[in-house]
Amino acid sequence: MDFELEWADHAYVAIRADAQLGRVAQTAASHGYSAADINQIYNHLFVESHQLDAGMMRFDANPRIARAWERLQNGNPHPSDFDLLAHELYESNWMRQHGDQNYRRAHQATLDAGHTWDEHAPAADDIDSGDQTRGASELVEIPVTASLTCRKTLSLDAGSVYAWETAEGVTGNILIDPEGSVARPCTLEGTTLGDMLLDKKVGNVENPDPDPKLRRAFLIVASAIFQEGERQGLLPDEITRTYW
Structure with missing residues (x-):
C-alpha cells in the first residue's frame, strides 16, 4: 500500500x-x-x-x-x-x-x-x-522516528492476542476475535480490559477510553492488524510499521 x-x-x-x-x-x-x-x-x-x-x-x-x-x-x-x-x-x-x-x-x-x-x-x-508523518505521529503522540511491532502471542477460543511495542518502549496488548473483525484491549493472557472495542465493519470505536493517548494508540494498532489481515487473507503472525 x-x-x-x-x-x-x-x-x-x-x-x-x-x-x-x-x-x-x-x-x-x-x-x-x-x-x-x-x-x-x-x-x-x-x-x-x-x-x-x-x-x-x-x-x-x-x-x-x-x-x-x-x-x-x-x-x-x-x-x-x-x-x-x-x-x-x-x-x-x-x-x-x-x-x-x-x-x-x-x-x-x-x-x-x-x-x-x-x-x-x-x-x-x-x-x-x-509530510504525512506529522499528522500520524500526532494521533498517537509518539515521535515520527518510532516504529511499531505487533506479534501474535496466544491463540485462544476468544481470539488471537497480540503484544505490541514501539521503539520507545510503549507497550500494550490487543485481542482480535476469531472472525478477525473486532479488537479489544487485553492483558497478556487475553483478558479484556474495559469496554472499548473497534469493529472494522463499523469503523467507529465503541465505549472509547477517556485517555486520548491510549484510545488513539489502540486505534492505530488495531487498524494495522486489520489491514495486514485483509492483505494476507488471514490474521498475521507479526507486523512491523515504521511510517510514524
Whole structure:
C-alpha cells in the first residue's frame, strides 16, 4: 500500500473515533455552515455507504480530505477546505433529494452546479506538501522516528492476542476475535480490559477510553492488524510499521 494512502487509512480511523464535530463547526461557522451541515458532511464522507464502481461501500480514505478535516479541527483552515465542505454538502443533498447513492452521478451533478474543490491548493501554497508523518505521529503522540511491532502471542477460543511495542518502549496488548473483525484491549493472557472495542465493519470505536493517548494508540494498532489481515487473507503472525 502506498505510504500516503496507508497514513490516510489510519487518519480516517482516528477521525471516526473522534471527529471533533464541534470544533469543525466552530471553524466553519464563519462561512455559513451550521452544526447540522457539518454532521451531514461528516457522515457523508466518513460513515455512510455509497454506490461506487466496486459496489456499495464507504469512500476510500483520501489523505487530502484527512488533512483538510484536521485543519478544520485545529481552526487553521485553508480556503480550499471550505470548497470541500460546499462540494460534499451539495453532493450529499443531491443524493438525498434524488434517492440515489450513485457517486458518479452525484459527483458530476455537484461539478455541474459549480462546486469544485482543488485538492492540491494547500500544497501549492506550501501547506501539507506531503509530510504525512506529522499528522500520524500526532494521533498517537509518539515521535515520527518510532516504529511499531505487533506479534501474535496466544491463540485462544476468544481470539488471537497480540503484544505490541514501539521503539520507545510503549507497550500494550490487543485481542482480535476469531472472525478477525473486532479488537479489544487485553492483558497478556487475553483478558479484556474495559469496554472499548473497534469493529472494522463499523469503523467507529465503541465505549472509547477517556485517555486520548491510549484510545488513539489502540486505534492505530488495531487498524494495522486489520489491514495486514485483509492483505494476507488471514490474521498475521507479526507486523512491523515504521511510517510514524
